[in-house]
Amino acid sequence: MxxxxxxxxxxxxxxxxxxxxxxxxxxLVLALSWNSLDSTIWNHLLETQMARLLGNTLxxxxxxxxxxxxxxxxxxxxxxxxxxxxxxxxxxxxMLPFAxxxxxxxxxxxxxxxFAGPLQTTLRGWLGSDFRMVSIRSTGGVIFxxxxxxxxxxxxxxxxxxxxxGRGLMEAARILGHSPWQAFWRVALPMxxxxxxxxxxxxxxxxxxxxxAVSVFNYDTFTTAIYKTWYGFYSxxxxxxxxxxxxxxxxxxxxxxxxxxxxxxxxxxxxxxxGPLFQLRGVRGWLATGYCLLVLAVAFIxxxxxxxxxxxxxxxxxxxxxxxxxxxxxxxxxxxxxTTVVVAMLLVLARRLQPIRRVRSAVALANxxxxxxxxxxxxxxxxxxxxxxxxxxxxxxxxxxxxxxxxLLLGSLFALLLAYLIRFMAVAxxxxxxxxxxIRPALPEAxxxxxxxxxxxxxxxxxxxxxPGLLSAGLLVFVDVLxxxxxxxxxxxxxxxxxxxxxxxxxxxxxxxxxxxPAITLVATGLLPVIxxxxxxxxxxxxxxxx
Amino acid sequence: xxxxxxxxxxxxxxxxxxxxxxxEELVVYSARQDHLIKPVFDLYTEKTGTTFKYIxxxxxxxxxxxxxxxxxxxxxxxxxxxxxxxxxxxxxGVLRAVDxxxxxxxxxxxxxxxxxxxxxxxxxARTIAYSTERVxxxxxxxxxxxxxxxxxxRLCLRTSRKxxxxxxxxxxxxxxxxxxxxxxxxxxxxxxxxxxxGDDTALLNAIAAGQCDVGIVNSYYFGRLEKADPSxxxxxxxxNQQDRGVHVNISGAGVTAHxxxxxxxxxxxxxxxxxxxxxxxxxxxxxxxxxxxVAPSEEVASWGDFKRDDVNVEVAGRRQAEAIMLMDRVGWx
Numbered sequence: 001m002x003x004x005x006x007x008x009x010x011x012x013x014x015x016x017x018x019x020x021x022x023x024x025x026x027x028l029v030l031a032l033s034w035n036s037l038d039s040t041i042w043n044h045l046l047e048t049q050m051a052r053l054l055g056n057t058l059x060x061x062x063x064x065x066x067x068x069x070x071x072x073x074x075x076x077x078x079x080x081x082x083x084x085x086x087x088x089x090x091x092x093x094x095m096l097p098f099a100x101x102x103x104x105x106x107x108x109x110x111x112x113x114x115f116a117g118p119l120q121t122t123l124r125g126w127l128g129s130d131f132r133m134v135s136i137r138s139t140g141g142v143i144f145x146x147x148x149x150x151x152x153x154x155x156x157x158x159x160x161x162x163x164x165x166g167r168g169l170m171e172a173a174r175i176l177g178h179s180p181w182q183a184f185w186r187v188a189l190p191m192x193x194x195x196x197x198x199x200x201x202x203x204x205x206x207x208x209x210x211x212x213a214v215s216v217f218n219y220d221t222f223t224t225a226i227y228k229t230w231y232g233f234y235s236x237x238x239x240x241x242x243x244x245x246x247x248x249x250x251x252x253x254x255x256x257x258x259x260x261x262x263x264x265x266x267x268x269x270x271x272x273x274x275g276p277l278f279q280l281r282g283v284r285g286w287l288a289t290g291y292c293l294l295v296l297a298v299a300f301i302x303x304x305x306x307x308x309x310x311x312x313x314x315x316x317x318x319x320x321x322x323x324x325x326x327x328x329x330x331x332x333x334x335x336x337x338x339t340t341v342v343v344a345m346l347l348v349l350a351r352r353l354q355p356i357r358r359v360r361s362a363v364a365l366a367n368x369x370x371x372x373x374x375x376x377x378x379x380x381x382x383x384x385x386x387x388x389x390x391x392x393x394x395x396x397x398x399x400x401x402x403x404x405x406x407x408l409l410l411g412s413l414f415a416l417l418l419a420y421l422i423r424f425m426a427v428a429x430x431x432x433x434x435x436x437x438x439i440r441p442a443l444p445e446a447x448x449x450x451x452x453x454x455x456x457x458x459x460x461x462x463x464x465x466x467x468p469g470l471l472s473a474g475l476l477v478f479v480d481v482l483x484x485x486x487x488x489x490x491x492x493x494x495x496x497x498x499x500x501x502x503x504x505x506x507x508x509x510x511x512x513x514x515x516x517x518p519a520i521t522l523v524a525t526g527l528l529p530v531i532x533x534x535x536x537x538x539x540x541x542x543x544x545x546x547x
Numbered sequence: 548x549x550x551x552x553x554x555x556x557x558x559x560x561x562x563x564x565x566x567x568x569x570x571e572e573l574v575v576y577s578a579r580q581d582h583l584i585k586p587v588f589d590l591y592t593e594k595t596g597t598t599f600k601y602i603x604x605x606x607x608x609x610x611x612x613x614x615x616x617x618x619x620x621x622x623x624x625x626x627x628x629x630x631x632x633x634x635x636x637x638x639x640g641v642l643r644a645v646d647x648x649x650x651x652x653x654x655x656x657x658x659x660x661x662x663x664x665x666x667x668x669x670x671x672a673r674t675i676a677y678s679t680e681r682v683x684x685x686x687x688x689x690x691x692x693x694x695x696x697x698x699x700x701r702l703c704l705r706t707s708r709k710x711x712x713x714x715x716x717x718x719x720x721x722x723x724x725x726x727x728x729x730x731x732x733x734x735x736x737x738x739x740x741x742x743x744x745g746d747d748t749a750l751l752n753a754i755a756a757g758q759c760d761v762g763i764v765n766s767y768y769f770g771r772l773e774k775a776d777p778s779x780x781x782x783x784x785x786x787n788q789q790d791r792g793v794h795v796n797i798s799g800a801g802v803t804a805h806x807x808x809x810x811x812x813x814x815x816x817x818x819x820x821x822x823x824x825x826x827x828x829x830x831x832x833x834x835x836x837x838x839x840x841v842a843p844s845e846e847v848a849s850w851g852d853f854k855r856d857d858v859n860v861e862v863a864g865r866r867q868a869e870a871i872m873l874m875d876r877v878g879w880x
Contacts, residue, residue: 116756386615510748
């Protein structure tokens with residue numbers, strides 16, 4: 001029987017290329033910035049900054065990767081494969097830190113742990129005013145905070161992978177003489193490796209793109225150099241050149257990661273896991289609970305307590321504009337989630353169905369937006385759209401006889417949504433990729449052999465099986481858009497202020513206590529999607545694989 | 548063909564959800580925070596009926612947006628919180644020259660652009676803050692003196708990335724020369740008690756808590772903390788009273804080159820320099836009015852009178868890049 005027609009349709013190639021072009025448009029602006037070099041600035045940077053910045057960035061990236069993998073995998077292992085007191089609610093509660101933006105956790109942690117904060121002040125009261133402890137405003141401190149913010153990516157994806165592996169596999173490993181530890185190292189972990197890799201990649205790309213959190217820490221990374229060149233030297237051109245270098249590093253790192261991983265695919269097993277495998281009894285059980293509770297407390301509960309404390313002891317920021325802030329935040333999140341997930345699904349499908357190198361590269365490029373600092377991406381879009389406005393839109397309006405032609409693309413909601421799409425494509429692709437990989441090739445092939453056309457196969461086979469992944473991807477993008485600040489600041493149309501914008505307004509002037517209200521509101525808005533996300537992903541993994 | 552035209556027109560009409568701007572509306576791009584400009588806008592709206600649409604963001608992105616929009620920009624005014632940024636906006640051609648007798652009369656020339664592209668509206672002093680518990684004001688004299696060994700491990704500074712420190716360095720370079728400034732900054736860096744802070748409020752709290760004894764901050768950050776807690780154990784000191792005076796910077800505005808309502812924008816700018824507006828503009832953030840005939844608020848006046856550096860604030864912009872490079876070389880992060 002010849003290969004099903006859906007595989008060889010060139011439509012999928014076109015889809016992949018179209019997606020890549022859309023995303024590449026602003027990246028093209030980055031590439032074009034190399035047409036001339038400001039040697040004064042470059043010389044200065046290379047002489048005085050580069051070594052330190054690259055060192056800092058490397059240390060930060062490695063620290064975050066190691067941290068999120070250790071934390072995320074250990075927690076995922078415990079909650080998905082072991083049973084211990086409180087597992088049932090810790091399972092989803094450990095995902096809650098995802099609702100907290102990095103820049104919020106940064107100023108809260110510094111507020112609590114710095115010299116002038118409550119912890120050290122109390123300790124100085126007990127132990128004498130000469131008491132000194134490790135400073136939070138250090139490399140270790142930044143890594144600490146970013147690990148707490150980004151471990152949910154690894155946690156969620158690793159947990160999904162462990163849950164999907166099925167009881168039979170682990171039981172087989174035990175029967176063959178492996179201890180639980182060995183079963184973990186030799187079977188579960190390698191099979192979860194793609195998911196863990198995807199989670200770690202998301203975490204490190206966010207770290208590289210982050211500007212808000214590292215600014216609060218005053219920790220200089222490559223990205224802060226981009227901003228310094230832009231805000232200080234006013235050389236947007238050099239800043240975009242630096243940004244394109246950043247992207248190059250990320251591209252190389254991602255490529256290396258893919259090569260190391262190979263093309264292994266681990267489709268889901270026949271029988272979904274019924275319940276946890278390993279009972280942790282007695283002390284070990286309580287140790288597990290304690291560990292999970294500790295992480296939850298440090299990453300979520302204590303920061304919230306500090307925020308509430310600030311809320312009740314300082315002047316409130318509440319005014320009648322809050323409702324529109326909340327409404328704007330939710331609307332932008334919702335629309336962006338839907339559009340991004342749809343486009344990501346098309347690209348991911350295109351790569352699966354037309355796995356030629358060009359398509360794979362196109363899709364890989366489309367995921368690069370995540371490593372790009374939000375403002376730089378926004379500037380790229382702005383310039384691309386300004387050209388489009390001047391060359392296309394305004395002449396088009398004149399042709400149609402519009403009286404005073406005005407630019408439509410620049411400053412429009414569409415531009416902002418495109419920025420979100422490019423920025424968070426990778427976030428949507430991760431879960432979709434994983435979900436797609438779990439669909440055994442036999443299924444669509446069987447459908448084809450039964451006579452279904454390509455579209456029918458899509459609606460009846462791919463879509464239902466992808467639904468959990470689509471939902472996860474949508475919720476992830478929703479929460480990420482909620483938290484997004486730099487691109488929103490730059491590109492939002494009039495009257496579209498969001499909670500993140502309000503937080504920036506207040507923290508830019510060091511008004512941390514006043515920022516507590518929008519920060520809490522933002523976290524609260526993101527909590528429900530996060531809880532839905534994690535609870536669904538547990539149930540539906542089972543459902544998705546049952547047949 | 549006509550069907551296509553109609554569809555396209557429909558599409559364009561639908562997407563133009565912003566609507567056409569009425570004559571009594573001004574569009575402002577502001578780097579000055581929302582809660583600091585809204586009171587002034589509201590006051591003007593009450594007075595004249597003109598409404599405002601505005602976007603807040605940092606200066607550089609606003610400038611980039613203005614440049615990208617070019618002649619199609621909806622912005623009528625640009626408000627910033629640093630003289631260097633205004634000078635930069637002038638250089639990049641996004642502002643227009645305004646020749647206004649009112650502005651020239653109300654605002655001293657050293658707080659305005661020479662060619663009328665922008666004007667300062669309020670002043671903030673970047674001055675020395677000291678712990679009342681551990682420092683006697685007689686120990687303090689000048690910015691340069693903070694580089695002395697007496698202050699080893701007792702000084703706190705804000706990050707060199709913040710434009711306020713860059714402007715301070717630029718004007719210092721103009722007054723005492725590059726070499727001397729390099730020495731001074733190197734001395735400051737050697738005297739740091741802790742890595743530079745991301746903001747002045749944290750710096751002031753560090754002085755209060757005892758992590759350091761002196762620091763250099765903008766006056767209004769101190770004002771906020773003092774207002775919240777009158778017994779705050781930190782006070783402001785006005786250095787260099789025997790020579791050039793205290794470094795001051797401006798928050799100001801200019802009319803954009805492609806403003807759609809230039810006359811209304813100029814009228815608004817002129818109003819901003821009058822007493823009525825100056826009072827609100829400056830007081831809401833505990834700054835000093837740029838219009839010298841307007842007295843500062845009581846709280847601000849309670850900090851005492853002081854000699855201000857006479858250098859034109861434009862210097863902050865002209866020498867900003869130089870200043871940043873200097874700060875990088877001495878290792879001020």
